[in-house]
Amino acid sequence: MSHLRKSLKFLPLLMLASPAVSAQAETVADLAARLEASDAQNAYIFNTLLFLIGGFLVMWMAAGFAMLEAGLVRTKNVSMQCLKNISLYAVAGVMFWLVGYQLMYGITEGGFIGKLAIMQFSEANAADGYSAASDWFFQMVFCATTASIVSGALAERIKFWPFLLFTALLTGLIYPIVGSWEWGTGWLDAKGFSDFAGSTLVHSTGGWAALAGAIILGARAGKYGANGQINPIPGSSMPLATLGVFILWLGWFGFNGASQLAMGTISDVADVSTIFVNTNMAACAGVVVAVLYTQLRYKKIDLTMALNGALAGLVAITAEPLTPSVPVALLVGGLGSLLAMLAVPLLDKFKIDDVVGAIPVHLVAGIFGTLAVAFTNPDVKFMPQLIGVASIGTFVFIVSAIIWFALKKTIGIRVSAEQEHVGLDQGELGVAAYPEFVS
Amino acid sequence: MSHLRKSLKFLPLLMLASPAVSAQAETVADLAARLEASDAQNAYIFNTLLFLIGGFLVMWMAAGFAMLEAGLVRTKNVSMQCLKNISLYAVAGVMFWLVGYQLMYGITEGGFIGKLAIMQFSEANAADGYSAASDWFFQMVFCATTASIVSGALAERIKFWPFLLFTALLTGLIYPIVGSWEWGTGWLDAKGFSDFAGSTLVHSTGGWAALAGAIILGARAGKYGANGQINPIPGSSMPLATLGVFILWLGWFGFNGASQLAMGTISDVADVSTIFVNTNMAACAGVVVAVLYTQLRYKKIDLTMALNGALAGLVAITAEPLTPSVPVALLVGGLGSLLAMLAVPLLDKFKIDDVVGAIPVHLVAGIFGTLAVAFTNPDVKFMPQLIGVASIGTFVFIVSAIIWFALKKTIGIRVSAEQEHVGLDQGELGVAAYPEFVS
Amino acid sequence: MSHLRKSLKFLPLLMLASPAVSAQAETVADLAARLEASDAQNAYIFNTLLFLIGGFLVMWMAAGFAMLEAGLVRTKNVSMQCLKNISLYAVAGVMFWLVGYQLMYGITEGGFIGKLAIMQFSEANAADGYSAASDWFFQMVFCATTASIVSGALAERIKFWPFLLFTALLTGLIYPIVGSWEWGTGWLDAKGFSDFAGSTLVHSTGGWAALAGAIILGARAGKYGANGQINPIPGSSMPLATLGVFILWLGWFGFNGASQLAMGTISDVADVSTIFVNTNMAACAGVVVAVLYTQLRYKKIDLTMALNGALAGLVAITAEPLTPSVPVALLVGGLGSLLAMLAVPLLDKFKIDDVVGAIPVHLVAGIFGTLAVAFTNPDVKFMPQLIGVASIGTFVFIVSAIIWFALKKTIGIRVSAEQEHVGLDQGELGVAAYPEFVS
């Protein structure tokens, strides 16, 4: 009830935990039971703590996406991008509680779909091994990440409310359903598919949804010229974009590290540590490859590609950050980055306008990373990985496309040419990013 | 003494902890005692760790306030706002050590005031249940938060040194005194008042101090027209303001979560997890309500209100983030946000100029959240809550008003009209926020 | 393999940990062994967790340096500064794995140099007391910090690739070698030198390398006038610089706190807490002194000096954040800040152009902090401190100077006057920080 008084409860609590201390006739069996309870309690606390720390780190990634995207859209759309990012995180939280979690984890083993139910938190129970609320929190921030990916790709032209509606369906239905197939122990998991922290489940899911949206929404006005030329549309602020990537990098330690889901044993916490190292190394390789590649290929280094390279490295290692040795992690991260570098101009060739590079980074590197697991984790085979990538890709892309299309035909998803031209901050929102200029 | 050698101490230390290992005749009682010591040690470490993690997260909120406020003041006052925020955090740290902590926690149960003494840290002691230094650190960052609230409301016109002087008194005296009444187990606590993490003790206290200051200081030049019209004065950077709110949201997990004050048992760490969930959901609801409300009420979404909405949701749930179920947490956060939305124009009606919305967010939502505890926590009654809100409000407002008034009459609290006009960065500080422009 | 299934492993795992539960004839000795194993496991987890948390906090400092430096260089060099910061972190990670760690910790006690070998991670082993990967991660981010210091001092004129080459040598060779002397238990440690978290090993090392570079590279065009006048070259963004310092301040809790290297005992975690308090107080004093000093000395407060003051306070306390009492920590931080204030104009007098104040903050305050240990830690003598400061200074300065000189004479280290004039973003990189302006 209060800050200090609470602390006075410690001693009595400890007493409670060892009721037989003063009793004379404690037996070995009593003691063994107490020791066991003590071990179980510690494991419970460690596991829960891992979820909480991992959870707040991944929550922080929402800020990373917000800054990255604010930096890569034009000034006239910056406020709107900020609004979208904070709103999608809010909506994801509500939806994942309302339907998402039960849809994802209320599935029967090997099943295809969970149950439509609101999340109910059970009482804390030592036998669970961790707090259900901490687990929910950790799973929820993953769900929000998926939505963040979409917002960047479709920036600068999508209407706010349809975007938020799609976000609600993505976080309430699409993501939980594909999540249930694997992490919910559904059919894909039964097939032997493996996606440690979500290269496919989170990143490619976001990427496919973004791809469907980008195609149906169309490119920003002026992005592609009449005779096939590509007009770069530089963003508003490179330092904000850089800040965003540093935030994401930091958050990824929670994303991958806490996906170990336990740290109550020496082996688990050592695994978390290995994951930290591999996650970091993959991102390092992603940066190095992007810097070298753009220097050699374009004769100039492209900062936004270096930033994307870091993220692509992170996405690629996410499917399996535990089993690779460091050189393998470097290779996975470096190749993920390289593929993203190659995908950026490719998308442009198909006139798919992805403002921040969400598709190269999250979809392309995500697919690569997931397939690569077959080579980095001896327990994983290639076919299940391919099936996982393909089935999730097909499902997410088709369902997303249907939703985007339905939204387009009903309420419309694209702002008017006039609004796009003056910018969404003025057209839809009513506050400029830097509203002060002159008067 | 050094990074690696230290680690070599581990084994001997463990040996020390189990002195009887090699002895033959260890008895059940010896073992029971060892187990008990081991349990006590783990609880101590977990509790301390909670303070440290919570503490650094709340410290990070200082950066959140700095960015939020830097984003919401005009360019000509941005450097000064940065300076105020880093300075107030520094002063709060010094003052809370010099007098604050002992004033707050050196009180007798049911008492009215603690003792005027410098904080002395005792030796680490297993019986304490946590490290005194970790507790002090955690309490100190709360104190600093209180001061951060004030700086935003009075921005763009208050002089630096009087502001810092007030900060010293707020963090050294006012906050510790009201803190002592409740968290120090003083008279309010005895009355049954409950404020889990400080909707009233921290946020309303900051809010009342800001309100007194805003009234005595007066509005910024040009904010209110001669014939009652209100002239919005847009801030310098929406992305910085958004970043600030994300930082605050992240920090709030430490603010509320670590206010559980313990995580050495399953029940405690599960409570911390529940608090994470409720804290997050209240903020989500705050955003959703603000977005919907401004869309419906003004036909355009107001980003700064959405940001304020998140914060108001967080402030409202802070008084009781543990007992509510998720729907109740959503309700508390949503209503807190709605009240803040309504308070913004109301303040303007009374010509009280609050640059960043500190009063609607921290005072209004703080009062609401505190009163709401009577409905969300079965152990809490309405009257004590009302008494708490009223007594703390009266005390903080009057004492703050006296100090502001005394400062005004002596050294003056407001910069000259000329300085206000050219901006505090040039008038008082001498470095522009973006000093490079032209030459 | 999946998010939920994993959690089901908890119970079996716990069973495993207590194999004799169901056996009838468990003896006291069995139980004692189990208790011991349980204690060892908890200590292992706590220690590893400290490395992981400390590690991600220090990793976050890379973002702090990036923002601080982006804010203090001119707009025309901001993108390049972002690129340098993310690249150096990537290179540091690779180099510290490739050679750094083994060079630093593969040394014989009292030795002069470790072994040239790639880092190999051993299997998790309870006897280690912590996970080797977590330790490596924590050591690696320290190494990266050293490199971050250099990038700020040499900003706005150094070529990208030579800078990165130097970074590789600094993080792969120079830092690990001096690190081995002390933290690797080499000859300096044997001499009784003490540097708790790296005032000298990290900060001065970075500072000396920066100083050698700044001298050999020369000042930015226009910084020093023909007849000795000093032309301030204001940076691009004070709020970004402020954000950077807040990030660094936050990260420093990991930097100093986790340098305790253990928190598996009451005494260790209490020490970590004390370190948090002292670290914070030193920074507070640094701010207060800088604000007062610049107010009194220059009649105006200098925000960038207040920011440097916070950092100088942090650097100064880093050599010994554990033994001082709070007043002593305030004194150390305050004096460190004052010395940095005095060093800024001194450097200008010698026409050594340090863009962000890296030398005053990291070198000057680092030397002071290291020498001060002789007065704040009764176990430490002055002479070993002096020897440590002098030997590391001499070594780092000379080796750095040789490398800088060799780079200068071969591939060149400075961009052309034309490139410097138009800015590195255009000259070397090809993307402006705010590329949108007009068209």
Added chain:
Amino acid sequence: MKKIEAIIKPFKLDEVKEALQALGITGMTVLEAKGFGRQKGHTEMYRGAEYVVDFLPKLKIELVIPSDQVEAIIEAIKTVAGTGKIGDGKIFVVDVEQAVRIRTGETGASAL
């Protein structure tokens, strides 16, 4: 037609705009500028060194008007933009030979 170029203190923009609107002016163009003049600059502090900033923020207002309105407009600007303090700014008058409204192609006074 004449072009009035007025350099004013930035915070006077709204008042000037209103005064001009009161005279029936329907269009003007505003540019951010830095002015150097008798109004002395101020010193700034950066990393322990002072420097003088002697280019101060100003706004430049340009409006093209029929020649017969010149006097009234100068008068109006003088009245509202003046604070009596040094640095209030200047008004310059330049001859304009032609004006065209892009949208309609109208020329001359009817293009204004």
Added chain:
Amino acid sequence: MKKIEAIIKPFKLDEVKEALQALGITGMTVLEAKGFGRQKGHTEMYRGAEYVVDFLPKLKIELVIPSDQVEAIIEAIKTVAGTGKIGDGKIFVVDVEQAVRIRTGETGASAL
């Protein structure tokens, strides 16, 4: 020589530049501006209060040309900068007495 001052909508810059290049123009100077005119502004929301922003972003293009090119240039700008919607902007023509190329010291038409 004449100076053409064209106030246009910002997104028209590239087209205008190309049209002018097609006419053989080799130089011009562009300034960011805020325009007030018949084109009505928009309302913004800030902290629960609306306010009208009636200065809209414009670009001001200045180019000095030999007098005989005035008509062609006006025509070109009118064609590409016009959207037919209010706010398209204006073109003003001012006489220029002298032009000097700093680099070479050339004067008159050859300095352009």
Added chain:
Amino acid sequence: MKKIEAIIKPFKLDEVKEALQALGITGMTVLEAKGFGRQKGHTEMYRGAEYVVDFLPKLKIELVIPSDQVEAIIEAIKTVAGTGKIGDGKIFVVDVEQAVRIRTGETGASAL
């Protein structure tokens, strides 16, 4: 009176200011501009695609002066703003009919 409009490279501002001060000039107004001219732009990289930036940062200096100072001022600007490299900029001279000091109402040369 004449108005000198000089388009220069931004880093030359301080030198130009000093040269003008040396000639007794007490006031000028500076505007940020982007220049298109013979000086070729540079290519930038953004997300794997190159694009040419052919508007380069320039400053436009405007100063109104008594007619008899025109030559001296052109000379001074030419001397200090020239680097001999393409893109150094231009000086244009325009006639000014009237000048008013807002603060005092002075007109003509005494308003400068």
